[in-house]
Amino acid sequence: MAKLRILKEGDVGLRLKSRAVGEINARIHTLLDDMTETMRAAEGVGLAAPQVGVLRRVVVIEVEQGSVLELINPEIIAREGEQHEIEGCLSVPGRQGYTHRPMRVTVRALDRNGTEQTYVGEGLLARAFCHEIDHLDGILYIDHAEMDEEA
Numbered sequence: 001m002a003k004l005r006i007l008k009e010g011d012v013g014l015r016l017k018s019r020a021v022g023e024i025n026a027r028i029h030t031l032l033d034d035m036t037e038t039m040r041a042a043e044g045v046g047l048a049a050p051q052v053g054v055l056r057r058v059v060v061i062e063v064e065q066g067s068v069l070e071l072i073n074p075e076i077i078a079r080e081g082e083q084h085e086i087e088g089c090l091s092v093p094g095r096q097g098y099t100h101r102p103m104r105v106t107v108r109a110l111d112r113n114g115t116e117q118t119y120v121g122e123g124l125l126a127r128a129f130c131h132e133i134d135h136l137d138g139i140l141y142i143d144h145a146e147m148d149e150e151a
């Protein structure tokens, strides 16, 4: 595994739309492994491939320590309720802000074996799903957050 460099706000790569993954091959497996290592080293709860300069629809999330969710071509298929909570981003260091997100989301994605999985996330996990999937479309949370500049 290798730790990758995380792009910071202002890098144009964070604003581009990522392409869907076709074949899930060894390169995608390496990308997933490297993204998990990078997320853990940075003490984040999620990382999207465009944050490491790879414009593919790949996300890793680790809200519960030791249980990494690997999402390939993820899609939010249901949203319920709402929450207004604090959020941050490894690409926007030293800042945080409040966002409006659904309280509960259902996500469909492929796992590293190409098997379709469905995940239901609530609270922090729901926020992480929304935040990371937004990255795949070039959206940063600061686009719609009330920033807390004291953070």
Ligand code: ZN
Binding pocket: 088, 089, 090, 091, 131, 135
């Ligand atoms: Zn982020």
